[in-house]
Amino acid sequence: MTQGIPASRYILIGPTPPPFGGVSVYVSRLSKKLRGEGHHVSVVNPSALRGVRKLLALARLVFDPREASIQLHAFDFSAMAAMIVRPFRKKLQYMDHNTAIYQRDLGRIRHYLFARVLRDSDEIVFVSRKAIDYYRGKGFKIAPHVQVRSPFLPPSLEDEGRIVATYSAETKKFVETHSPLLIANASAILFYGDVELYGLDMCVDLVARLKPDFPRIGMVFAIADATINADYIETVRRRIVEAGIQDNFHFLTGQRELWPLFRVADLMLRPTSDDGYGISLAEAISFDCAALASDVTGRPNGTSVFQSRNADAFYERAVALLRSRKLKKGVPT
Structure with a gap:
């Protein structure tokens, strides 16, 4: 953590390895980077949770009154719904890694949830300008404060021998x-x-x-x-x-x-x-x-x-x- 800057609390919602994929590796490396800077980091992998366990994990996030920055890296509709109804103010960032997930027929409810996340997020990050054009072509309103940013974080060389x-x-x-x-x-x-x-x-x-x-x-x-x-x-x-x-x-x-x-x-x-x-x-x-x-x-x-x-x-x-x-x-x- 940079000297003089207080530690922040981060909640990362997204997949973690295994399996190893672009998004799961990014979430894993980001959590390690933030912890190395002295921040408090919690990671919730919605794809690894089912039923009551998933509902409880998301409920703890929603009803926790502590200040935090939430980063949503999962195209998960339970998590999206939880972010929409959260009663306590937490900064929400949505990072879209791949438009291919949306290209399925999601139905009206899921389409609405995704539109709300795009509307209500304090920060929206896309990995390419093409993704912004794609969603706008589908009728979604993309906020002007949207960012285009690389999801690449360099690996830790100390892990090479283990790999x-x-x-x-x-x-x-x-x-x-x-x-x-x-x-x-x-x-x-x-x-x-x-x-x-x-x-x-x-x-x-x-x-x-x-x-x-x-x-x-x-x-x-x-x-x-x-x-x-x-x-x-x-x-x-x-x-x-x-x-x-x-x-x-x-x-x-x-x-x-x-x-x-x-x-x-x-x-x-x-x-x-x-x-x-x-x-x-x-x-x-x-x-x-x-x-x-x-x-x-x-x-x-x-x-x-x-x-x-x-x-x-x-x-x-x-x-x-x-x-x-x-x-x-x-x-x-």
């Missing part, structure tokens, strides 16, 4: 013996309409096209939950073998943080068909790893973009980035 220890010996060997090294990730293999959301299929095709020029290329594709659409993943594994890139493609599954890999990787890929901010891109750039992403939303400064689902544009930008940079390490041929 690397969660990687298998196979993963470590793959990373050490391939160059250039590419990284991509997905919370799970999901579909946006009929299109794969995180672009695993595009990464497979990209590695197959790059291998003639980069025979020791390696792709680490991290999937936090590989039990979802497991049959599709097996189909992709067979496709990898048919393409002759089984020695160049490695799946890293399970709940793990990836940022230590960016310290040795050459290119981070995010060929998503819909997306939020993409914190992994900002992490990669902060560790001098090039980043290439689809143009479906605003991206962190320094990211190269290509037209979403355009395989040729994806390949051309990837080749240009790899050839314009000094690769981080060499490997035995």
